[in-house]
Amino acid sequence: xxxxxxxxxxxxxxxxxxxxxxxxxxFSEILNVEKVGIKDGFFxxxxxxxxxIRMISALRNAGYAVTVKDIMTGRTVEKIALSxxxxxxxxxxxxxxxxxxxxxxxxxxxxGEWKLSKPEHFNQAMMFTVDxxxxxxxxxxxxxxxxxxxxxxxxxRNNGLEILPIRDSKLCDFYEFDYxxxxxxxxxxxxxxxxxxxxxxxxxxxxxxxxxxxxxxxxQMMFCIHHLAVDGVSWRxxxxxxxxxxxxxxxxxxxxxxxxxxxxxxxxxxxxxxxxKLTDKERDxxxxxxxxxxxxxxxxxxxxxxxxxAVMKLSKEITENLLTKSLNAYGAKIDEILIAGLARAVGRIxxxxxxxxKLEGHGREEIHEPISTDRTVGWFTNVYAVCVxxxxxxxxxxxxxxxxxRGVPEKGMGYGFAVHEATPDICFNYLGDFSGxxxxxxxxxxxxxxxxxxxxxxxxxxxxxxxxxxxLEFLIMSQYKEYxxxxxxxxxxxxxxxxxxLSEFCATGGKDKRTRSDLRDKDLxxxxxxxLNTMFS
Numbered sequence: 001x002x003x004x005x006x007x008x009x010x011x012x013x014x015x016x017x018x019x020x021x022x023x024x025x026x027f028s029e030i031l032n033v034e035k036v037g038i039k040d041g042f043f044x045x046x047x048x049x050x051x052x053i054r055m056i057s058a059l060r061n062a063g064y065a066v067t068v069k070d071i072m073t074g075r076t077v078e079k080i081a082l083s084x085x086x087x088x089x090x091x092x093x094x095x096x097x098x099x100x101x102x103x104x105x106x107x108x109x110x111x112g113e114w115k116l117s118k119p120e121h122f123n124q125a126m127m128f129t130v131d132x133x134x135x136x137x138x139x140x141x142x143x144x145x146x147x148x149x150x151x152x153x154x155x156x157r158n159n160g161l162e163i164l165p166i167r168d169s170k171l172c173d174f175y176e177f178d179y180x181x182x183x184x185x186x187x188x189x190x191x192x193x194x195x196x197x198x199x200x201x202x203x204x205x206x207x208x209x210x211x212x213x214x215x216x217x218x219x220q221m222m223f224c225i226h227h228l229a230v231d232g233v234s235w236r237x238x239x240x241x242x243x244x245x246x247x248x249x250x251x252x253x254x255x256x257x258x259x260x261x262x263x264x265x266x267x268x269x270x271x272x273x274x275x276x277k278l279t280d281k282e283r284d285x286x287x288x289x290x291x292x293x294x295x296x297x298x299x300x301x302x303x304x305x306x307x308x309x310a311v312m313k314l315s316k317e318i319t320e321n322l323l324t325k326s327l328n329a330y331g332a333k334i335d336e337i338l339i340a341g342l343a344r345a346v347g348r349i350x351x352x353x354x355x356x357x358k359l360e361g362h363g364r365e366e367i368h369e370p371i372s373t374d375r376t377v378g379w380f381t382n383v384y385a386v387c388v389x390x391x392x393x394x395x396x397x398x399x400x401x402x403x404x405x406r407g408v409p410e411k412g413m414g415y416g417f418a419v420h421e422a423t424p425d426i427c428f429n430y431l432g433d434f435s436g437x438x439x440x441x442x443x444x445x446x447x448x449x450x451x452x453x454x455x456x457x458x459x460x461x462x463x464x465x466x467x468x469x470x471x472l473e474f475l476i477m478s479q480y481k482e483y484x485x486x487x488x489x490x491x492x493x494x495x496x497x498x499x500x501x502l503s504e505f506c507a508t509g510g511k512d513k514r515t516r517s518d519l520r521d522k523d524l525x526x527x528x529x530x531x532l533n534t535m536f537s
Contacts, residue, residue: 106416118452125447141245180216193448264378275417296356304484340401345494347390356424384412406517
């Protein structure tokens with residue numbers, strides 16, 4: 001179990017009813033905080049949109065229905081509890097086997113259009129600790145997951161996903177290795193994982209590969225899934241379900257996992273309905289963004305013999321400030337502070353005034369019709385472009401990043417359905433907080449190369465980050481030689497400096513004024529807002 005922290009600093013006020021008790025318990029479970037009172041805030045305790053999705057599942061298990069919007073706008077236990085409704089009236093989704101063709105979503109279309117050299121080697125993978133668990137139990141548990149989470153039985157044929165019936169699916173490929181006598185166990189594990197990850201058969205399946213390694217002092221399981229069938233939020237679901245299944249099998253019980261939410265097939269259909277209803281106003285917005293992307297491209301080229309890669313890691317103190325005190329800076333969220341810092345870093349290197357960034361969102365947003373996906377596994381990622389200012393002024397940097405991101409219509413869900421030819425040079429993805437998890441993208445043993453080194457997407461530079469054991473870490477990589485190791489190292493160094501500065505800015509507090517994105521009248525300019533803030537402060 002993860003270590004339970006004590007982040008809350010407000011005077012404790014106990015829950016007064018069943019609804020508040022349920023929300024306090026969900027806060028404690030998801031945010032790793034031992035004692036939660038009704039005045040405690042979701043964001044102040046380290047919440048984000050991905051954790052809000054997990055909150056929905058936790059509260060459903062307690063018999064209540066709630067939306068991400070309820071959590072994000074309610075913020076405190078007291079106010080979120082008022083939004084809870086009895087789960088008895090919540091829509092029920094198909095609990096049996098779901099099969100058939102997935103309607104192409106924007107991200108799955110992108111995958112086909114990238115024309116990857118090795119499309120079969122484009123995965124996500126996690127290492128699970130499975131000490132003391134028999135391999136037959138591990139194998140059975142994974143097969144139960146593939147039966148329950150239908151998209152894990154998908155194959156990729158004719159540029160589309162098709163979910164096979166259980167009887168026609170291999171469910172998973174399962175490998176066992178005893179490396180307890182290997183001299184260099186880490187290299188042996190990484191090399192074997194890379195070999196296995198490159199062997200997925202997209203047409204016939206399965207898209208799931210499992211490799212169990214006996215290593216003497218520990219036993220590790222690589223859980224690899226082709227990216228077409230999984231994303232960051234999905235891993236949280238799969239991690240919980242895997243250990244639940246193992247525990248039930250060990251106890252001689254029938255595997256019983258939490259109820260399914262909407263199938264990925266149903267989601268794909270609803271998402272395409274949403275795209276067909278895209279308004280002219282939203283299409284015009286994305287045309288305007290398209291025109292800004294050229295100005296926000298990375299100025300200059302920094303070629304070397306090969307692309308570069310570097311890891312940026314922030315201390316626990318800085319990470320804690322960003323997680324729990326970002327609201328002190330004009331009510332900003334951690335991802336908005338991160339984007340302000342990245343823009344500052346690039347601006348310092350190139351001298352440019354604006355930076356275009358392709359953002360990857362978790363994609364499980366509210367669309368034209370209510371649909372629950374918090375327990376659905378699949379590749380939901382949505383991407384969209386923003387253009388933010390590169391500025392040394394802390395106030396201006398945070399306000400601009402916050403208002404730019406919150407000004408994006410429908411959280412970017414329509415971007416993939418609009419016409420856009422230019423794309424930003426940098427792609428940014430903050431995966432959230434994995435602290436306390438029994439699984440990891442990075443750990444003592446590597447899962448090998450999740451993507452073939454021959455593959456190239458249209459992203460020149462990727463910046464992917466997560467919080468692991470209380471520390472924020474980003475992997476910064478270029479895919480092309482015009483941005484070599486030296487340039488990537490500069491981004492790492494300047495990004496670290498910028499985030500240290502903005503963390504201190506958040507920690508000082510006192511920046512509680514409202515900005516444009518907090519008000520309904522989006523036509524107000526910053527000067528008018530300053531006047532209003534002065535009048536009502």
